[in-house]
Amino acid sequence: MGMTMTQKILAAHAGLESVTAGQLIEAKLDMVLGNDITSPVAIQEFEKAGFQQVFDRTKISLVMDHFAPNKDIKAAQQTKQSREFANKYDILNFYDVGSMGIEHALLPEKGLVGAGDCVIGADSHTCTYGALGAFSTGVGSTDMAAGMATGTCWFKVPSAIRFNLVGQLSGWASGKDVILTIIGMIGVDGALYKSMEFTGSGLASLSMDDRLCMANMAIEAGAKNGIFEVDDITIAYMKDRVQKPYTIYQADPDAQYDAEYTIDLSTIVPTVAYPHLPENTHPASESKHISIDQVVIGSCTNGRSSDMEIAAKILKGKKIAKNVRAIVIPATQKIFTECIQKGWMETFVEAGCVVSTPTCGPCLGGYMGILAQGERCVATTNRNFVGRMGHVESEVYLASPAVAAASALTGYITAPKEEN
DSSP: OBOOHHHHHHHHHHTOSOOOTTOEEEEEOSEEEEETTHHHHHHHHHHHTTOOSOSOTTSEEEEOOSSTTTOSHHHHHHHHHHHHHHHHTTOSEEEOTTTOOOHHHHHHHHTOOOTTOEEEESSGGGGGGGGGTOEEEEOOHHHHHHHHHHSEEEEEOOEEEEEEEESOOOTTOOHHHHHHHHHHHHOTTTTTTEEEEEESGGGGGOOHHHHHHHHHGGGGGTOSEEEEOOOHHHHHHHHTTOOSOOOOOOOOTTBOOSEEEEEEGGGOOOEEEOTTOTTOEEEGGGOTTOBOSEEEEOHHHHOSHHHHHHHHHHHTTOOOOTTOEEEEOOSSHHHHHHHHHTTHHHHHHHHTOEEOOSOOGGGGTSSSSOBOTTOEEEESSSOOOTTTTBOTTOEEEEOOHHHHHHHHHHSBOOOOOOOO
C-alpha cells in the first residue's frame, strides 16, 4: 500500500520501511520548539523526571514571543526560567528580546526547519512548517520535555485528506482566504487527527507566505498537520536559508486518502470568519453591516513581509476611521527592519496605526490589544473563539491583511477594492 507525504516522513524517522494510518511509532526529531508560556512547564517536567542533559543543543528552539517584552511579573519569571535553562544547556537557538520574533515566522526565516523534517512544538500552530514539506505538529509540554531529553516522540500515524489546488488566485485573494474557505467547507473538525496534504498545479499561484499561513491554520480544521508538496518555490525559499541537508518526500500514486477535494483558486474571494469559530465563513463583500472597534495585522499567520506590504499598499496616503484602533505587528525583527527600509512603517504611523515589537500578544488575549465588553476586532490571527482576544462578550472576525486594512479605513468589515 502506498504512503502519503506525512506517512513517508514518519516512516523514515521511525526507521521503518512503511507505516499505516493508526500505527503507533516512535520517531526521531529534527527540532523541538517551545515558547515563553509552554517552555517553563516543559522545563519543570524535564527536571522532575531527573534528566541531566538535552539530546542535541542545536535541535531545540526556545522563543520568547507570547508575553515578551515581559508584560508582568509572571511573564518575567517565565522568561527568566527559560533563559536560565537555555544557558545551563547551551541551547543554540534561544531567542529573547532583541532577537526574537513570533516563533512560527522566525524558525522558517532562520532556516531551522527544512523539507522532510520531523518537528514537534509545545504550541498548536507548530503545524506551520508543513509549508516546507516537513511533518510538524503541536504537542503538550510533557512531550516537549521528553523530546528535549530523548530526541524522540511517540505518534499515532494519521490518515490524510488530499486537497488538489487548481487555477490561480486573483485580485486581493490570498492564502488566508483559501484556508478560511476550506475550513468553512469541511468544518473545524473536518480533518480531525488527519494530515491535510496540499498538491496540484495551483501551488504555483501560492507564495511561501501563503503556504505558511495555510499550513498554520490546518489545526483550525482539527488536523494533526498540514503539509505542502515541495516544488520549485519551496526549493528557492530554502536555498538561502536551510544550511543542512533536507529530503523531499512525495506521496505514492496509490496513497490512501480518507477524502479528496479539488479547490479552484480562481473562485476564492476575500473571506471573513465570523465569531466564534473559524468555520463560520462569509464573503467580506457581504459583511458591510458589521462595525468594528479594532484591527490587528500580524501574528504567526499573517505577520510576514508580504502581509505588511499588502497592508501598507492599502493604507498609504489614507487615515484609519475615527474610533478604530489599528495595531500592526511585524512577525520578526527582520520584517520590522524591512518595514522601516521600505517606508511601510511611515505609512502605518501616518495612517494612525500603532506598530508593536514582534509578539503574539493580542492573538491569545495576552496584551497589546485586549478587547473590552462588546467590542469587535478584525484580526489576521487564526482563532476567534469566545473570549480569545479579551472579554467573553467581545468578538473577533478573522480575515486577510487586505480585508483588515480596508476595514480599518472604513470602520466596518470591508472587502478591498479590486486592483486596477
